[in-house]
Amino acid sequence: xxxxxxxxxxxxxxKTTALFTGGLTMLPGVLQAGALAEGPAEEASATFDALxxxxxxxxxxxxxxxxxxxxxxxxxxxxxxxxxxxxxLFANENPFGPSSIAKKAMIDCxxxxxxxxxxxxxxxxxxxxxxxxxxxxxxMTSAGSSPxxxxxxxxxxxxxxxxxxxxxxxDDLPTRCEKIxxxxxxxxxxxxxxxxxxxxxxxxxxxxKLVYICNPNNPTGTIVDVAKLKDFCERVSKKxxxxxxxxxxxxxxxPAATTLIDGVKKGQNIIIARTFSKVYGLAGLRVGYVIAQxxxxxxxxxxxxxxxxxxxxxxxxxxxxxxxxxxxxxxxKKKMEASKHFLYETLKSEGYSYIPSYTNFVMFPLKMEGQRxxxxxxxxxxxxxxxxxNNQDWCRISIGRxxxxxxxxxxxxxxx
Numbered sequence: 001x002x003x004x005x006x007x008x009x010x011x012x013x014x015k016t017t018a019l020f021t022g023g024l025t026m027l028p029g030v031l032q033a034g035a036l037a038e039g040p041a042e043e044a045s046a047t048f049d050a051l052x053x054x055x056x057x058x059x060x061x062x063x064x065x066x067x068x069x070x071x072x073x074x075x076x077x078x079x080x081x082x083x084x085x086x087x088x089l090f091a092n093e094n095p096f097g098p099s100s101i102a103k104k105a106m107i108d109c110x111x112x113x114x115x116x117x118x119x120x121x122x123x124x125x126x127x128x129x130x131x132x133x134x135x136x137x138x139x140m141t142s143a144g145s146s147p148x149x150x151x152x153x154x155x156x157x158x159x160x161x162x163x164x165x166x167x168x169x170x171d172d173l174p175t176r177c178e179k180i181x182x183x184x185x186x187x188x189x190x191x192x193x194x195x196x197x198x199x200x201x202x203x204x205x206x207x208x209k210l211v212y213i214c215n216p217n218n219p220t221g222t223i224v225d226v227a228k229l230k231d232f233c234e235r236v237s238k239k240x241x242x243x244x245x246x247x248x249x250x251x252x253x254x255p256a257a258t259t260l261i262d263g264v265k266k267g268q269n270i271i272i273a274r275t276f277s278k279v280y281g282l283a284g285l286r287v288g289y290v291i292a293q294x295x296x297x298x299x300x301x302x303x304x305x306x307x308x309x310x311x312x313x314x315x316x317x318x319x320x321x322x323x324x325x326x327x328x329x330x331x332x333k334k335k336m337e338a339s340k341h342f343l344y345e346t347l348k349s350e351g352y353s354y355i356p357s358y359t360n361f362v363m364f365p366l367k368m369e370g371q372r373x374x375x376x377x378x379x380x381x382x383x384x385x386x387x388x389x390n391n392q393d394w395c396r397i398s399i400g401r402x403x404x405x406x407x408x409x410x411x412x413x414x415x416x
Contacts, residue, residue, distance in 0.1 A: 084381070085381050085382065085383050086380075086381040086382060086403075086404065086407035087381070087382040087383065087400055087403075087404035087405070087407040087408050087411075088383050088398075088400065088404070089382065089383055089384055089397050089398040089399075089400050089404060089408060090383040090384055090385045090396075090398060091283070091398060092218065092248075092278065092359075092360060092361050092398045093277075093278075093281075093283050093398065094278055094279060094280070094281040094283070094332060094336075094360065095281075095400050095401045095404065096281060096331075096332050096335050096336070096401065097279075097280060097281015097282065097322075097328075097332060098280065098281045098282055098285075098318055098322065099280075099281070099321070099322055099325055099328040101321045101322070101325065101328070102280075102281075102282070102317075102318040102319075102321045102322045103318075104321075105317045105318060105320070105321035106314045106317050106318050108317075109313055109314060109317040110314075112313060113313055113314075115313065116308055116309070117308055117311065117312070117313040117316050117317075118307075118308040120313065120316045120317065120320065121141065121307065121308050121311060121316050123320060124141065124316055124319055124320045124323070125139055125141060125289075127320065127323055127324075128141075128289065128323065131323075131324060132261055132291065133265065134261070134264070134265060134291060135294070137294040137297060137298075138264065138291055138292060138293065138294055138297060139289060139290075139291055139297070140289060140290050140292075140297050140300055140301065140304065140306050140307075141287070141288070141289040141306060141307065141310075141311060142288055142289065142304060142305060142306040142307075142310045142311065143286040143287070143288070143305070143310045143311050143312075143315070144275060144277060144283075144286040144287065144288045145245075145247065145273050145274075145275045145277075145288035145289075145290075146172065146288075147304045147305045147306065147310065148273060148288060148289070148290045148300065148304050148306070149172050149173045149176060149273070150176050150303070150304065151300045151301075151302075151303040151304025151305075151306075152173060152210070152243060152271065152290075152300060152304075153173060153176040153177045153179075153180060153182070154180065154303040155299050155300055155302065155303050155304075156209045156210045156241060157177045157180060157182035157209050157210065158180050160181065160182060160207070161182055161183070161207045161208065161209035161210075162182060162183035162184065162185050162205065162207050162208050162209065163177045163182060163183075163184055163185065163208070163209065163210045163211070163212055164185045164187065164200055164203050164204055164208055164210075164211045164212070165184070165185075165186065165187065165200075165211070165212040165213070165214075166186075166187055166188075166189055166195045166196070166200065166213070166214070166217065167186035167187060167188055167189065168189070168219055168220070168387065168389060169212070169213075169214045169217055169218065170214040170217070170218040170219075170245060170247070173210075173212050173243065173245075174186075174212060177210070182209070183207070185203050185205075185208070187199045187200045187203050189217075189220065189222075192222070193217075193220045193222050193355050193363075194217075194220075194222045194223070194224060194225075195213060195215070195217065195222075195224045195229075197224065197228055197229065197232045200213075200232075201232065201235075201236060204236065204239065204240060208239075208240050209240065209241075210240065210241050210242075210243055211236060211240055211241070211242045211243065212242075212243045212245070213229070213242065213243070213244050213245065214244075214245040214247070215229065215244060215245070215246060215249070215258070216248045216249065216251070216252070216357075216358045216359045218247070218248065218359070218361070219361065219363055219385070219387055219396040220355055220357075220363055221355060221356075221357030221358055221359040221361055221362060221363060222355065222357075222358065223252070223258070223358050226257065226258050229244075229260065230260065230262075230263065233260055233263050233268060233270055234263060234266075234268055237263070237268040237269040237270050238268075238269070240269075241269045241270070241271060241296070242260075242268075242269065242270050242271070243270075243271045243273065244260045244270060244271070244272050244273070245273045246258075246259060246260075246272055246273060246274055247273065247274070247275045247277070247278055248278055248279075248358070248359040248360070249274070250278065250279035250280075250329060251278070251279060251333060251336070251358060251359050251360055252358055259272065260272055261291055264291055264292060264293065267293070269293060269296070270292065271290055271291075271292040271296060272290060272291040272292065273288065273289075273290050274288065274289055274290070274291070275287070275288040275289075276288065276318075276319045276322065276323075278360065279329055279332055279333070279360075280318075280319070280322045280323075280329075281322075281332070282315065282318055282319060282322065285312070285314060285315040285318055285319075286311070286312075286315055287311060287315050287316070287318070287319040335401075335402075336360050336399050338402065339399045339400060339401065339402055339404075339405045340357065340360075340362065340399050342402065342405050342406075342409070343362060343397065343399065343405055343408070344362075346405075346408070346409045346412065346413075347364055350412065350413060350416040351416070352364050352365070352367075352416065353365060360398060360399045361396055361397060361398045361399060362396070362397055362399070363387070363389075363394050363395065363396050363397075364394065364395055364397070365392050365393070365394050366386070366392075366393040366394060366395055367416070368393070368415070369393055370386030370387065370388065370393035370394065370395065371386055373386060373393070373395060373415065374386045374395070376415055377408075377411055377412070377415070380410075380411035380414065381407070381411075382407055382408050382411045382412075384396070384397055384408075385397075
């Protein structure tokens with residue numbers, strides 16, 4: 001079978017998959033043994049040296065947390081949970097999904113579970129291409145975005161150089177670059193917690209191989225001014241590829257007005273990442289994709305496990321059934337906004353501020369040491385994440401179902 005940028009033979013697949021899964025062999029035995037049964041099936045593929053576990057000191061916990069990328073820390077959060085939670089609010093998941101249509105489609109597809117899902121994946125890719133108005137050779141699908149992030153790191157920075165990003169931001173890609181000995185140039189956010197595009201552009205050097213922008217940004221939930229971002233990408237992409245991670249873009253009122261996909265269609269050297277893990281509620285099934293120039297897609301294909309061998313039949317089926325299901329997406333956003341409003345009111349009633357969020361998570365500054373707050377909330381069966389930002393302890397809380405937000409409020413008022 002001939003190798004193309006859309007499909008690869010078994011030998012090539014095994015080679016590329018080995019690059020992706022190689023990091024898994026370095027995980028501690030507790031993780032390999034399945035200690036994350038409670039945790040998300042997210043992309044914890046890079047090494048982390050220690051999990052934050054009950055009984056360890058707050059200082060060592062903070063040190064460990066600072067060494068983990070976003071998804072690794074989410075997994076570590078899951079690992080330290082002694083039992084079931086009343087509120088699982090640490091992984092930015094969509095607790096309302098998958099849609100009923102997606103669930104039925106998955107059940108109906110099981111009779112074909114013995115088949116490789118090549119043809120069905122072509123249907124999903126054709127549906128995405130038709131909606132976005134792109135050619136098939138501009139799209140690459142994979143099991144979530146993690147293999148694509150890893151493929152980008154290896155493709156663009158395996159020979160050294162640096163990656164420029166905001167700080168803080170979703171650090172999965174920059175962390176992977178550091179693992180392969182590249183340098184991560186961190187540019188602080190502006191006082192309003194948005195990307196400082198001017199400073200990021202000034203930080204680019206002759207050694208810069210990639211610029212990474214997460215929009216909306218994780219963990220702050222802020223967005224970049226659309227006009228300024230488009231100007232930035234048009235200008236900067238002439239010098240260096242720009243990776244725009246749009247994992248949370250579907251939570252915006254008008255995603256089509258914010259996406260940088262039009263820049264790709266105009267020929268700009270931009271890589272757009274999307275995922276079905278967020279608004280579509282398929283985090284546990286693992287479906288993601290990137291849109292880029294055909295030449296970039298072909299390069300990524302050498303190192304990212306992608307296509308029909310990377311995605312499972314139920315995952316593709318659920319994604320195909322869910323894609324652009326406007327009624328379902330609107331319902332998810334409506335429920336999420338109601339839960340977010342409840343959170344805002346809870347924080348305000350207890351005298352806390354917060355960063356207004358365009359996503360399904362919110363950051364707010366704490367009045368106690370961050371790791372202690374998280375541990376105390378875990379004791380009350382509420383799972384959260386903490387951050388250090390501008391020498392201040394913060395909490396990032398994912399938006400859950402209303403019963404989960406009420407559980408948070410009850411526990412929070414005991415500590416606030």
